[in-house]
Amino acid sequence: MHCIVVGGGLAGLASAVWLAEAGQRVTVLERRGSLGGRTIAMPLAAVDDVPDNGQHVFASGYEHLMRYLDSVGTREHVHFPGHMTIRMPGGDARRNSFSGLSGLRTAVGDLPGVSGLDRLRTARAQVTLIRQALKQPDWLDEVTADEWFRRIGLPQSARDALWDGIVIGLTGDKTDISSAKVPADLLVTGIRRALATRTPISIGYPTVDLDTLFIDGAEKVFADAGVDVRHRAVVASIDVSDGAVTGVTLNDGERIAADAVVCAVPVWNIRGLLDQVPGHEQIYAAAEQLTPVPIVSVNLYLDRSIGMSDWGEILHGGEGVLEQVWDRQRMHGRDSARHHFYSTTVSAAYELTAKSNTEITEIQMDMLRRYYPEAADAQVIHSHVVRMPKSTFAQRPGTSGIRPEQRTAVRGLALAGDWTRTDWTTTMEGACQSAARAVEVILEHVNAPA
Numbered sequence: 001m002h003c004i005v006v007g008g009g010l011a012g013l014a015s016a017v018w019l020a021e022a023g024q025r026v027t028v029l030e031r032r033g034s035l036g037g038r039t040i041a042m043p044l045a046a047v048d049d050v051p052d053n054g055q056h057v058f059a060s061g062y063e064h065l066m067r068y069l070d071s072v073g074t075r076e077h078v079h080f081p082g083h084m085t086i087r088m089p090g091g092d093a094r095r096n097s098f099s100g101l102s103g104l105r106t107a108v109g110d111l112p113g114v115s116g117l118d119r120l121r122t123a124r125a126q127v128t129l130i131r132q133a134l135k136q137p138d139w140l141d142e143v144t145a146d147e148w149f150r151r152i153g154l155p156q157s158a159r160d161a162l163w164d165g166i167v168i169g170l171t172g173d174k175t176d177i178s179s180a181k182v183p184a185d186l187l188v189t190g191i192r193r194a195l196a197t198r199t200p201i202s203i204g205y206p207t208v209d210l211d212t213l214f215i216d217g218a219e220k221v222f223a224d225a226g227v228d229v230r231h232r233a234v235v236a237s238i239d240v241s242d243g244a245v246t247g248v249t250l251n252d253g254e255r256i257a258a259d260a261v262v263c264a265v266p267v268w269n270i271r272g273l274l275d276q277v278p279g280h281e282q283i284y285a286a287a288e289q290l291t292p293v294p295i296v297s298v299n300l301y302l303d304r305s306i307g308m309s310d311w312g313e314i315l316h317g318g319e320g321v322l323e324q325v326w327d328r329q330r331m332h333g334r335d336s337a338r339h340h341f342y343s344t345t346v347s348a349a350y351e352l353t354a355k356s357n358t359e360i361t362e363i364q365m366d367m368l369r370r371y372y373p374e375a376a377d378a379q380v381i382h383s384h385v386v387r388m389p390k391s392t393f394a395q396r397p398g399t400s401g402i403r404p405e406q407r408t409a410v411r412g413l414a415l416a417g418d419w420t421r422t423d424w425t426t427t428m429e430g431a432c433q434s435a436a437r438a439v440e441v442i443l444e445h446v447n448a449p450a
């Protein structure tokens with residue numbers, strides 16, 4: 001059977017690798033000149049380095065992503081250190097481990113910047129929050145995360161210290177935009193996975209650049225399995241006849257026949273591709289509601305250390321300007337003889353993304369100086385600003401259940417991508433879980449009696 005995979009991001013790569021593992025003939029069609037979609041390395045000649053388009057962190061429940069890494073032979077390059085640090089303005093820091101005493105302190109409201117009665121209020125609100133996440137009230141998808149926190153009486157200090165960061169980290173968007181149901185569902189997924197695997201929820205990171213992690217191994221699998229990869233192949237439509245998929249048409253008019261197609265393009269590229277698919281109006285309407293969220297990342301090469309004590313540090317109260325700083329050399333086990341390399345991430349960077357590179361670099365450096373005394377006189381050797389206006393998608397109140405299933409009304413056609421329906425939101429794990437489900441649909445179809 002000939003299977004076409006449209007899109008060479010993580011969802012498309014995982015689909016192609018697993019279809020090839022299942023013995024199918026596979027062609028990958030990717031619009032750009034290289035694979036990887038939203039997870040790519042960006043070689044920088046100026047500093048002879050290979051930073052990424054943005055720091056990608058892993059959660060301990062990412063089972064499908066780990067399965068993909070097993071398939072492409074790079075699982076050893078992900079490390080879960082078991083701790084992360086919250087940094088206060090002025091330089092004070094508190095290392096948080098994800099279990100044991102530190103977890104217990106968090107549970108009883110002992111968070112940086114939370115004192116007196118607010119600790120008690122935090123502990124009480126957190127119990128309500130977990131209870132309502134597990135047994136969700138009807139109104140949860142009607143309100144934003146902001147409103148949810150207000151209703152359960154979570155103090156602002158606890159939000160600054162932990163919860164707003166969790167919402168932005170989990171949903172990719174701000175608390176006044178995201179539906180409360182999105183972080184609630186993800187907390188439930190995390191808790192269930194932690195209970196099933198008997199391991200605490202934890203955060204990890206790649207110890208190599210994203211091309212080495214996701215693409216090099218896949219290209220080797222493709223070469224060994226005879227998977228045909230076509231770059232700069234833009235699919236204009238998925239072709240359907242008598243209720244079954246027949247192939248695709250490229251935007252230059254070329255037709256490629258296939259027995260099965262996995263459509264793994266991002267939500268903002270789906271319009272037009274499915275015009276021949278019954279029910280496409282509903283899918284397009286859902287796509288309209290999943291609006292893009294920008295992330296701005298800055299790869300900063302400095303002349304000295306800023307004195308980070310952990311691999312990744314969340315800046316307390318930094319929401320909206322700078323949230324997280326990553327010590328990339330520590331993470332990748334590389335020396336700092338030539339420069340000190342830090343990466344910063346601003347999620348939901350609606351305002352920042354419109355500024356110039358110079359302004360963004362200045363804002364980031366000012367912020368680093370506020371949090372790290374050792375950064376006071378640091379000089380920027382090179383600054384690499386990466387704007388990703390379409391990084392993740394926002395799920396606003398009232399959008400629960402709109403993400404489409406991988407199975408479509410057309411025989412032999414499956415959807416994949418982080419925006420299709422999964423247990424996760426807009427994440428690498430969502431992309432890989434969608435691929436696993438799409439491949440299941442396709443294998444069912446190709447193995448069905450004629």
Ligand SMILES: Cc1cc2nc3c(=O)[nH]c(=O)nc-3n(C[C@H](O)[C@H](O)[C@H](O)COP(=O)(O)OP(=O)(O)OC[C@H]3O[C@@H](n4cnc5c(N)ncnc54)[C@H](O)[C@@H]3O)c2cc1C
Pocket residue numbers: 006007008009010011012029030031032035036037038039053054055056057058233234235236264265266269295297388390391392416417418419426427428429431
């Ligand atoms: C800066 C940044 C930081 C992030 N941080 C994290 C994180 O810490 N943890 C996490 O889990 N997730 C993170 N994410 C989200 C994660 O990267 C995405 O959810 C995931 O990579 C999406 O994969 P995908 O395959 O669904 O889509 P994509 O990676 O977008 O791949 C889709 C592919 O389809 C191609 N395409 C589109 N249209 C066509 C067409 N017509 N014909 C052919 N090809 C087409 C595109 O060129 C692209 O290569 C982050 C994203 C960004 C940008």
